Amino acid sequence: MSDEEDIILRDLNDNDLVDQIKDDLYDGLKDEVFEGVEILLERKWEANLILSDVLVEAMRIVGIDFRDGILFVPEVLQCAGAMKGGMGQLRPILAASDAQTSVGKFVIGTVKGDIHDIGKNLVGMMLEGAGFEVIDLGINNPVENYLAAIDEHKPDILGMSALLTTTMPYMGLVIEELDKRNILKELPVMVGGAPLNQEFADAINAHSYGRDAAMSAEMARTIIGKNS
Amino acid sequence: MSAQRHKCLIIACGALAKEIVYLRRHLGVADEALTLKCLPAEFHNTPQKIAPGVEALLKEHRKHYDRVLVAYGECGTGGALDTLLKQYDAERLPGAHCYEFFAGAAQFEQIVEAEIGSFFLTDYLVKNFDRLVIKGLGLDRYPELTSVYFNNYKQVVYLAQNEDEALKQKALGAARQLDLDFLYKRVGYGDLATELEAFVQEEGLCGSAHKDQQTRQLKTKDEDHVSC
Ligand code: B12
Numbered sequence: 001m002s003d004e005e006d007i008i009l010r011d012l013n014d015n016d017l018v019d020q021i022k023d024d025l026y027d028g029l030k031d032e033v034f035e036g037v038e039i040l041l042e043r044k045w046e047a048n049l050i051l052s053d054v055l056v057e058a059m060r061i062v063g064i065d066f067r068d069g070i071l072f073v074p075e076v077l078q079c080a081g082a083m084k085g086g087m088g089q090l091r092p093i094l095a096a097s098d099a100q101t102s103v104g105k106f107v108i109g110t111v112k113g114d115i116h117d118i119g120k121n122l123v124g125m126m127l128e129g130a131g132f133e134v135i136d137l138g139i140n141n142p143v144e145n146y147l148a149a150i151d152e153h154k155p156d157i158l159g160m161s162a163l164l165t166t167t168m169p170y171m172g173l174v175i176e177e178l179d180k181r182n183i184l185k186e187l188p189v190m191v192g193g194a195p196l197n198q199e200f201a202d203a204i205n206a207h208s209y210g211r212d213a214a215m216s217a218e219m220a221r222t223i224i225g226k227n228s
Numbered sequence: 229m230s231a232q233r234h235k236c237l238i239i240a241c242g243a244l245a246k247e248i249v250y251l252r253r254h255l256g257v258a259d260e261a262l263t264l265k266c267l268p269a270e271f272h273n274t275p276q277k278i279a280p281g282v283e284a285l286l287k288e289h290r291k292h293y294d295r296v297l298v299a300y301g302e303c304g305t306g307g308a309l310d311t312l313l314k315q316y317d318a319e320r321l322p323g324a325h326c327y328e329f330f331a332g333a334a335q336f337e338q339i340v341e342a343e344i345g346s347f348f349l350t351d352y353l354v355k356n357f358d359r360l361v362i363k364g365l366g367l368d369r370y371p372e373l374t375s376v377y378f379n380n381y382k383q384v385v386y387l388a389q390n391e392d393e394a395l396k397q398k399a400l401g402a403a404r405q406l407d408l409d410f411l412y413k414r415v416g417y418g419d420l421a422t423e424l425e426a427f428v429q430e431e432g433l434c435g436s437a438h439k440d441q442q443t444r445q446l447k448t449k450d451e452d453h454v455s456c
Contacts, residue, residue: 073273074366077373115344115380139380140344165302165324194275195306 009035014043021086022058026065028078030085037086047093048131055086056129060214063126067212073118080122087128102133104156104224107149109137111170116163119193122213123159130217131226143174150183156224159210162193172204179205188223192216234431235292236262239285239318240299241278242269243326243352243360247389247417248299251424258436262428265289269356272303273364279308286316297427299420301325321423326350329419330387339413345382347408351389354399361402374406383409389417 009032012020021036033055040050062079065071071079106127110120117139124134135153137145146158158178162168171191178184188207191200201209208223210216221227240248245266252262267281282298290296296318300309303325313320323329327348328336339346353360362368365377384403386396396412403410428434 069274072366074370074373077366077376078370081376113340113344117380118376163304165304165306166328195304197306200306 010039014040014045018054021054022061025055025058025079025082025086026062028075028082030078030082033082034085034089037089041089041093047090047097051087051090051094051129055083055090056126056214056217059083059126059129063122063212063214076122077118080125083125083129087125103131103221103226104133105135105153106132106157106159106220107135107137107146107153107155108159108161109141109145109149110139110161110163111167111174112140112142113170114162114164114167115139116161116193119163119213120159120161123161123192123210123216126213126217127159127220130221132217132220143177146174147177147181150178150187155187157188157190157207157220159190159192159216159220162191163195165195168193168195168200169204171206175205190216190220190223234294234433236427236431236433237289237293237296238262238264238299239282239289239296240264240266241271241303241326242266243272243350243356244299244420246352247420248424251417251421252428255425255428255433256435257428257433261433261436263293269352269360270364272360275304275306276308278303278305279312282309283312283316286312286318290316290318295427295431297321297423301329322419326420327387329423330389330417331413331415332418335413335415339385339411343382345380346385346411347378347381347383347406349384349386349399349402351392351395354386354395354402357398357402362405378406378408381406381408383411385411385413387413387415389415 009017009020017036017039021033024032024036037050040054041047059079062071062076066076108120108124110117124136128134135149135155137149149155150158160171160174162171175184175189178187178189190208190210191206192210196209198209208219210219218227238248245264248264252259252264265285267285271277271281278300282300286296296316298313298318298320300320301323302309309320321329323333327350330350331339349357365373367374384399384406386399388395391414399412400410
């Protein structure tokens with residue numbers, strides 16, 4: 001980024017700077033977002049405030065415009081890249097501060113047979129932004145992986161993602177397995193992915209269906225009682 | 229005979245148009261006995277547009293035809309296409325997507341089972357790789373996203389409809405561009421041919437066209453794939 005732009009960002013007052021960072025994140029400008037966050041930190045902004053009021057808020061708008069067909073997948077990925085950069089700056093600060101304890105644990109993974117992960121990664125990012133500790137199992141997860149992760153991490157919520165018509169039913173299979181083992185009544189399961197809908201989520205007995213990343217993060221907070 | 233013959237319509241994804249025209253000719257079906265109407269292949273990347281697109285055509289044309297075949301798989305419409313087809317008494321090709329019905333469900337599963345990180349191409353996708361994959365995913369604008377999209381992939385699997393050395397080379401180039409291995413499988417027209425053949429046989433459309441010299445040549449060349 002050029003010195004000239006550098007000076008302009010630093011010249012902005014807090015409100016204008018926040019608006020500028022949001023715009024830059026929307027435009028997928030990674031370096032600019034990084035620098036904006038740096039300036040806010042220098043101005044003694046709390047890391048969790050930067051995360052929730054600037055980065056997450058900007059990404060929420062991105063999500064809405066994606067849903068409404070104003071932004072497309074490549075643009076969303078650029079935005080996500082910019083957000084990731086900003087979060088990378090904040091993470092060590094958040095981890096070091098006593099104030100920031102996780103609101104809950106969320107295990108998330110794409111189901112067996114499916115290696116789509118863009119949506120899952122976005123949801124993971126927004127969950128982290130909403131204060132969750134996210135354990136990401138990656139892609140192509142058989143039921144055993146979910147069971148092992150539940151055993152190891154004792155999550156508050158389990159999330160599954162599927163983008164293929166052929167892999168969606170596998171979510172039902174995992175839920176059945178959880179039910180058989182008496183885990184389901186204790187562990188809310190959230191499901192998501194473009195071809196899913198509420199009807200499908202209900203049919204497979206999922207606790208809830210997350211249409212997009214921002215809404216899913218809000219729902220997750222509500223599920224664990226952090227939104228009331 | 230032509231007086232009582234049913235009038236049939238195929239509503240197809242643009243990615244199958246050329247293949248259907250070929251098969252129609254190959255089966256000796258007159259163009260006017262089996263009308264073809266297409267929707268843009270770009271709907272691939274925005275499957276939420278598929279059902280509304282098909283519905284617009286059904287609304288306009290369903291009443292003029294005795295039977296309608298929709299040449300789409302489920303294609304990630306989340307059940308919307310099937311609900312619509314029931315409403316309009318139309319049918320579609322079996323399977324989740326075109327890769328599955330070109331390869332045949334068993335072979336498709338076998339390939340994915342052997343290597344989950346498989347990205348499939350067909351003749352149409354090879355020919356239109358730049359438009360549908362590179363531009364469609366925004367890789368022309370953001371080449372750095374290639375690794376974000378294809379990080380989980382190991383190989384490009386070219387499910388070829390026709391033996392064509394130039395296309396094979398182009399597919400190999402596509403694999404190189406994505407930095408993936410290359411696997412070539414000549415699968416022909418698979419279930420698309422079987423389904424279409426069954427359809428025209430049931431409707432008694434075979435032989436409705438004069439078999440010109442060109443058609444006869446096509447039939448001899450590909451005798452092993454389609455017969456009617
Ligand atoms: C990008 C993409 C790809 C990329 C994947 C890159 C990656 N790393 O993930 C590439 C190009 C590599 C790819 C490959 C394939 N794809 Co693809 N892909 C898409 C596409 C265009 C967009 C998906 C996407 O990333 N959307 C963006 C994100 C942000 O949205 P999202 O995933 O819906 O996620 C949001 C919500 O759903 C929700 N959410 C998602 N997960 C979760 C989880 C939880 C717990 C919660 C609460 C919420 C939630 O929140 C997210 C954020 O807002 C879709 C079409 C579409 N528009 O859906 C086809 C699509 C899903 N793919 C499809 C196909 C067929 C394939 C391939 C087989 C194609 C091929 N040529 O080989 C392979 C799959 C191989 C395999 N074994 O899995 C089909 C599926 C058809 C079907 N019947 O199911 C689709 C529908 C395209 C089509 N019409 O043909 N694909």
